Amino acid sequence: xxxxxxxxxxxxxxxxxxxxxxxxxxxxxxxxxxxxxxxxxxxxxxxxxxxxxxxxxxxxxxxxxxxxxxxxxxxxxxxxxxxxxxxxxxxxxxxxxxxxxxxxxxxxxxxxxxxxxxxxxxxxxxxxxxxxxxxxxxxxxxxxxxxxxxxxxxxxxxxxxxxxxxxxxxxxxxxxxxxxxxxxxxxxxxxxxxxxxxxxxxxxxxxxxxxxxxxxxxxxxxxxxxxxxxxxxxxxxxxxxxxxxxxxxxxxxxxxxxxxxxxxxxxxxxxxxxxxxxxxxxxxxxxxxxxxxxxxxxxxxxxxxxxxxxxxxxxxxxxxxxxxxxxxxxxxxxxxxxxxxxxxxxxxxxxxxxxxxxxxxxxxxxxxxxxxxxxxxxxxxxxxxxxxxxxxxxxxxxxxxxxxxxxxxxxxxxxxxxxxxxxxxxxxxxxxxxxxxxxxxxxxxxxxxxxxx
Amino acid sequence: xxxxxxxxxxxxxxxxxxxxxxxxxxxxxxxxxxxxxxxxxxxxxxxxxxxxxxxxxxxxxxxxxxxxxxxxxxxxxxxxxxxxxxxxxxxxxxxxxxxxxxxxxxxxxxxxxxxxxxxxxxxxxxxxxxxxxxxxxxxxxxxxxxxxxxxxxxxxxxxxxxxxxxxxxxxxxxxxxxxxxxxxxxxxxxxxxxxxxxxxxxxxxxxxxxxxxxxxxxxxxxxxxxxxxxxxxxxxxxxxxxxxxxxxxxxxxxxxxxxxxxxxxxxxxxxxxxxxxxxxxxxxxxxxxxxxxxxxxxxxxxxxxxxxxxxxxxxxxxxxxxxxxxxxxxxxxxxxxxxxxxxxxxxxxxxxxxxxxxxxxxxxxxxxxxx
Numbered sequence: 073x074x075x076x077x078x079x080x081x082x083x084x085x086x087x088x089x090x091x092x093x094x095x096x097x098x099x100x101x102x103x104x105x106x107x108x109x110x111x112x113x114x115x116x117x118x119x120x121x122x123x124x125x126x127x128x129x130x131x132x133x134x135x136x137x138x139x140x141x142x143x144x145x146x147x148x149x150x151x152x153x154x155x156x157x158x159x160x161x162x163x164x165x166x167x168x169x170x171x172x173x174x175x176x177x178x179x180x181x182x183x184x185x186x187x188x189x190x191x192x193x194x195x196x197x198x199x200x201x202x203x204x205x206x207x208x209x210x211x212x213x214x215x216x217x218x219x220x221x222x223x224x225x226x227x228x229x230x231x232x233x234x235x236x237x238x239x240x241x242x243x244x245x246x247x248x249x250x251x252x253x254x255x256x257x258x259x260x261x262x263x264x265x266x267x268x269x270x271x272x273x274x275x276x277x278x279x280x281x282x283x284x285x286x287x288x289x290x291x292x293x294x295x296x297x298x299x300x301x302x303x304x305x306x307x308x309x310x311x312x313x314x315x316x317x318x319x320x321x322x323x324x325x326x327x328x329x330x331x332x333x334x335x336x337x338x339x340x341x342x343x344x345x346x347x348x349x350x351x352x353x354x355x356x357x358x359x360x361x362x363x364x365x366x367x368x369x370x371x372x373x374x375x376x377x378x379x380x381x382x383x384x385x386x387x388x389x390x391x392x393x394x395x396x397x398x399x400x401x402x403x404x405x406x407x408x409x410x411x412x413x414x415x416x417x418x419x420x421x422x423x424x425x426x427x428x429x430x431x432x433x434x435x436x437x438x439x440x441x442x443x444x445x446x447x448x449x450x451x452x453x454x455x456x457x458x459x460x461x462x463x464x465x466x467x468x469x470x471x472x473x474x475x476x477x478x479x480x481x482x483x484x485x486x487x488x489x490x491x492x493x494x495x496x497x498x499x500x501x502x503x504x505x506x507x508x509x510x511x512x513x514x515x516x517x518x519x520x521x522x523x524x525x
Numbered sequence: 526x527x528x529x530x531x532x533x534x535x536x537x538x539x540x541x542x543x544x545x546x547x548x549x550x551x552x553x554x555x556x557x558x559x560x561x562x563x564x565x566x567x568x569x570x571x572x573x574x575x576x577x578x579x580x581x582x583x584x585x586x587x588x589x590x591x592x593x594x595x596x597x598x599x600x601x602x603x604x605x606x607x608x609x610x611x612x613x614x615x616x617x618x619x620x621x622x623x624x625x626x627x628x629x630x631x632x633x634x635x636x637x638x639x640x641x642x643x644x645x646x647x648x649x650x651x652x653x654x655x656x657x658x659x660x661x662x663x664x665x666x667x668x669x670x671x672x673x674x675x676x677x678x679x680x681x682x683x684x685x686x687x688x689x690x691x692x693x694x695x696x697x698x699x700x701x702x703x704x705x706x707x708x709x710x711x712x713x714x715x716x717x718x719x720x721x722x723x724x725x726x727x728x729x730x731x732x733x734x735x736x737x738x739x740x741x742x743x744x745x746x747x748x749x750x751x752x753x754x755x756x757x758x759x760x761x762x763x764x765x766x767x768x769x770x771x772x773x774x775x776x777x778x779x780x781x782x783x784x785x786x787x788x789x790x791x792x793x794x795x796x797x798x799x800x801x802x803x804x805x806x807x808x809x810x811x812x813x814x815x816x817x818x819x820x821x822x823x824x825x826x827x828x829x830x831x832x833x834x835x836x837x838x839x840x841x842x843x844x845x846x847x848x849x850x851x852x853x854x855x856x857x858x859x860x861x862x863x864x865x866x867x868x869x870x871x872x873x874x875x876x877x878x879x880x881x882x883x884x885x886x887x888x889x890x891x892x893x894x895x896x
């Protein structure tokens with residue numbers, strides 16, 4: 073056996089797992105888009121609000137009014153094309169761009185799951201997921217049964233990072249020593265059949281906390297190791313279904329369940345494809361050519377370099393919070409894009425005061441006039457939201473003819489069951505503060521301490 | 526093995542599919558009995574308050590009939606007393622904008638202020654109006670009655686003169702009658718629903734979804750506290766949300782010396798509800814307070830219920846220095862109004878941030894996925 077990197081990148085394996093992954097990914101995305109649309113969320117989240125919170129540097133990405141539906145339609149159609157493996161590269165690039173555009177429109181809706189989908193679809197641009205069992209392969213009569221092993225391993229690596237980093241993030245004193253925030257969330261699930269009363273028990277809160285942390289940290293390895301794979305998958309299903317029962321997390325559990333199938337050997341995937349072939353009445357054997365995907369060597373090399381950089385960023389980005397002073401959960405500087413999932417119960421209240429810097433006359437803003445309830449909720453606990461909203465208010469009231477507009481906020485935040493305490497320095501004119509990646513000095517430091525990663 | 530795996534998978538999917546239904550489970554063991562809390566709310570607070578209010582509205586209706594039959598100063602005084610009584614008991618009812626009340630926009634049709642006196646005058650003269658229209662909310666209710674019995678003129682004799690006027694008197698009488706009829710009908714409808722099916726619906730919906738009674742009543746309570754008590758009665762007249770004060774945007778503006786009494790009645794009713802205090806008695810039952818106390822035995826944090834009660838008390842003490850007429854207070858020393866507002870404001874944070882976090886209830890529930 074040759075374990076040198078060069079040999080690794082030339083090693084081939086069955087293409088079936090990646091084909092199955094592509095099909096399920098595409099279908100799941102299509103269902104997600106349809107579900108999102110049918111719930112009226114496009115209108116509610118992207119058309120009705122008068123103001124949208126941008127990511128720093130992406131101010132130009134905005135909903136397009138009624139045409140926002142077109143972006144979703146494009147996203148849904150490209151997801152279907154991905155599932156079919158029809159004009160795959162075009163489809164996956166379109167999907168990545170449209171999906172990411174949607175996510176960038178308003179950071180109010182940020183979810184780690186959505187970020188995961190963006191990353192995964194970006195990664196898939198570089199993978200020959202259409203080499204086998206795809207419309208492309210069938211149309212061109214060029215099916216490849218073998219693909220480079222790295223093109224499957226990168227998907228496993230990304231999934232592994234998501235789980236492992238989510239597990240690392242749970243290694244903190246709130247999660248392990250106080251069973252927070254589960255101690256807040258679980259008792260409110262009193263009405264769930266069978267489990268409702270259990271959810272009131274303190275030992276359950278701790279058991280769930282520890283199980284969650286151990287699960288996240290170990291599941292990638294248990295899935296990689298053949299002898300533990302089946303039991304690991306049972307845990308995957310049980311874990312995600314339980315989270316689905318307890319929390320409103322939409323499609324994500326199902327996406328993770330089907331994604332982890334990629335860890336299994338090719339014979340399972342051949343069986344799955346066999347079932348699909350039977351369902352849509354095609355002959356699977358036309359794809360079983362035994363041929364190996366070679367691809368364009370130069371492009372392949374560029375892909376490897378690009379993806380190496382991609383993964384280096386993935387491994388480092390969650391630790392960027394070390395560059396900021398203060399408690400991460402409190403300031404949220406470096407919180408997003410780090411697989412910090414379900415770690416906090418955070419609620420806030422932000423009351424904005426508009427002051428005429430010369431006369432001292434002041435009045436308060438009714439946030440209902442500018443933001444939806446969802447936006448208000450997200451805004452009140454995240455400093456970058458508060459700043460952007462303050463800038464918007466300043467502009468708004470200046471346009472109305474107010475003079476010497478200064479913006480102050482009286483805000484309170486409660487984190488993981490602690491009593492609310494002042495959040496933003498009420499004496500700082502937010503109109504004068506600039507957004508940047510630097511530490512926001514006007515956040516009042518956290519009064520308590522949360523130890524851990 | 527694979528078969529086993531398959532059936533397991535299907536089973537779990539089924540379990541998750543079923544879980545979205547939400548039909549109020551049985552609370553038992555050492556957990557907090559939310560259904561008992563809802564029973565206490567309905568049977569000992571909401572329905573008795575509504576019954577008392579309904580009685581007062583009937584009395585108001587009778588006083589109106591007496592006055593319209595014989596418009597004189599004595600009957601006007603009696604009508605005014607009936608109006609005051611009903612207005613005070615309304616303060617224990619308005620916050621329950623749930624069920625039929627929510628469907629009818631009961632609170633907004635009963636008590637929007639300030640009313641639009643110009644439109645009311647126009648309605649009377651033209652005799653063409655639709656009190657069922659949302660746009661007509663500021664032409665009816667307690668505020669409109671306030672205008673009709675206190676605001677038409679300064680002297681009582683001059684007010685009575687409007688109703689005895691040979692040409693227009695009948696128009697005033699019919700508008701006054703329509704106003705009271707509408708308030709009477711709305712109240713009857715809301716009370717009938719509680720006495721009918723709605724009580725069971727309310728109590729039975731003890732689950733933890735966004736549409737469950739606990740979530741809704743908690744949100745309604747906070748909404749009323751924030752928008753109606755804090756902002757409507759104090760903040761808006763004190764000019765908190767604008768660059769000037771509004772001495773005319775107080776409750777019962779035409780009566781003049783009544784706004785503080787109404788404010789206090791509402792503040793008391795809200796605190797009593799928080800503590801689960803039975804209507805018209807000193808007994809208490811399961812409530813937000815006892816729920817917080819229960820959750821605190823798990824969490825071992827600060828005593829939030831006590832903090833909230835202290836803040837209620839502090840608001841009351843601060844408001845005790847205010848003039849009976851908030852109009853007068855805004856004109857003479859608005860700082861005292863602002864101080865009261867500040868104390869009320871502090872409990873918004875405790876109720877909306879701390880209490881809802883403890884209950885794990887979402888503010889104005891947002892229907893979207895979480896992480």
